[in-house]
Amino acid sequence: MIVRQLCARQSRQLLAVNRQTRTLTRFYSTETTVQTPVTARPATEPPRAAPISVRRDAKEAWKKREAQKQKFHQLGSEVADSYQPEELIRNPPKPSDITLELLLASQTHLGHSTSRWNPQNSRYIFGIREGVHIISLDVTAAYLRRAAKVVEEVAARGGLILFVGTRKGHKRYVVRAAELAKGYHIFERWIPGSLTNGHQILGHCETKVVNGMDQEIPDLKETQSERSALKPDLVVCMNPLENVVLLHECGLNNVPTIGVIDTDADATRVTYPIPSNDDSLRSVGVIAGVLGRAGEAGQLRRMEAARSGHLTYPALNPEDLKIEKNVSDDPKIANTVSEEPKIANAVLEEPKVASTVSDEK
């Protein structure tokens, strides 16, 4: 006890003794007091043995955390009917899914500035708000359903459907629609004269002869070499304003057209107008998706009929194809529902320009 007290007392005194006064220090220090740094750092410590146990622990902890995450992930409320932009590509709406709400949500009602209007569109216009024409949603829905029916029937009769959307961002929607409808697509530029001067522009392109089940008959390929370029049976145009040439050529060649007509577009340019906003990618996506789905339904119908032995379109004559006897004896052709293969799905491909890409299956 005494010792401890002594220590406590003495150490305090010692501390007091050791402390030098400021003035003294100043007088002492004739040279700068430099702390000698330890120059040679002790050689790097031997690398510790790999901490296997530590790593294993970390692994265990991570596994546990993952398991917990998975467990907690199932908890909570489920968000249903939320808008996923990618669903327009992955799972486009069917014609039966067209509702006014869907059209409203995809901005189809927003027309152009009132100073830009084409008075021919006055019957589609609901009113004016904030200097912009509002397109009537129910009119859009009715016209879109009609257009979907047209696409479906054309697809069911084995027609060639060409989807055109040449604005930035239209690409994926147009490609997806063509994929669903087993049609063709253009997303960069319509080469003027592809219809009116098709022999020159597309004459060297490949064509394909298929039977009723859409299987290619390569033996008949040679017979088609001098055949003129094929024309689409239906053109779906997403931006008629930029594709006036295409629509004009379609008019000259009696090709029916479907077009998205905004309030500044000329509705008489197309056969089946769909009054809608053509600037919003979402509205174009919905319209292309619906038409693609309609085409898909038509193709399904056609394939079903083919399987049950009906052709939904007039078959070609053997004289047209210049088929020799031995070819038609081919068991492959004999197996098909009709002996006369159909010429369809001609590839409107321009190999040098990437804009027109065929959708070959």
Add this chain to the structure above:
Amino acid sequence: MASARISPTANLLRKSRLFALPQALKTPQDPPTSRHVFESKTATLPHPVRASIVTPKSSLARGDWGLKRPLPAKSTSSRSSRPVVRINALDTFEHVTDFESAADHTTTLEKFQELHMPLSLPSKVNYATSIVPRHQSPFESHVDNTNTSKGLEEAGAKQFRHSGPWLAGQTQAEFQSYLKQVTKKKPELLQKLRERFVAKRNAERRKQAQDNGEDLGALGSVEITEEEFQAYLKSLRADPFSLGPVVFELLDLPSPPAVPSDRIGHKYYQSPGTRLSSAEYAVSGPPKTHPSAGLSYTRSHALIYNHPKFGPQAYQRPVEARILRPKGRFKGRTSKAIAGVGGIAVEDLNAMTFVEQGSPPGLAYFDASIPGGAKYWVTPIRASVDSEGRIGLASYRASATAKAPYSIEDYKKPSLTSITDVARGDQRFVPRLDRTRSRGGQSVESRGTEDIAKSLMKTLGSS
């Protein structure tokens, strides 16, 4: 019902979000002076005029804002991590959606909300005494009334909106057109006045009967002849003092500014006591929005800020303010310093006119040598929105006790006369300027002690 009869399209469109966007407010007007007002056209408006729009991440990546056309990424998502835009026009003749970033006002709102300030009713801050008026929330039930609120029937209830216009703020043309409207309503107003007269006479009669000890139940209502009413009108016309209150109440006009003192001897149309919730509103006009302007919905500032180490604090964490204009002569007038607190310009309350000791550098005069510009720490104390929609913030210089727990300090200018600790000599350590600085202060210290221990062991071993 009207809503059932409209077409489904109209019903949907009415409920749509785009149509629910409020109409743009009028931009704040220039002050009506003959002097030239120097203002930047690109400056942030004192209050937002259009609604701000955001969009979810997945749609933002596609540029989809629910508008006529996708907005370009270059001016939205690639410029900011949280883009907010306001729409000037959905579509123009040039096929362009006219929009601009709304980050100016949304960021100000965020910064304001970080101050944790409740909004008070505006009140004149008296600089002479530098006593800040008490906080009064605009959400208290006796002041949170419009001309149609039920709470107005209570005794002593105040309101922030009247149905009539504020005459003191009207131009001549506006006043003439208002006068025309009132003249059209003359028969209704006379009928109202008659009812008021009857009620007044009834009350007088009742009072008299009560004084005389008559049976109150047997009292019938007073019949008033046309002559009596005309005589009442005549008496009102003759006496502006009694006509004033009747006019203000009949037309539901907000009370005008106080009568100038040189008019007090003369006859004037007296106004009844103000019913406006703040006396400031009588001077500068009733507010255009709710007095809180939606900036904050908290009622009081009775919060306690807990510091994890030092416990509850009297003051909230001080906020750094940038000195926008030092005090001194400006355009020929001496004025107080102006500081920017969270995007809001604030007059420095504490600044005295004389030269003060220990004030933050850059406050008394412009100082270009301060790195990053002159700043100091303030504690906001009162916030309100005036009738023009400007935020008025009052703040004190943060006291030492407010700053201490957060170990923040005002910038101290290195003075030529002061001597650094190193030069003073009580530190027996010369900093090695050639050695690269390590990151944490603590690691330096620990290494230092380690080194010392090692060198000590070496010397002991060698001897």
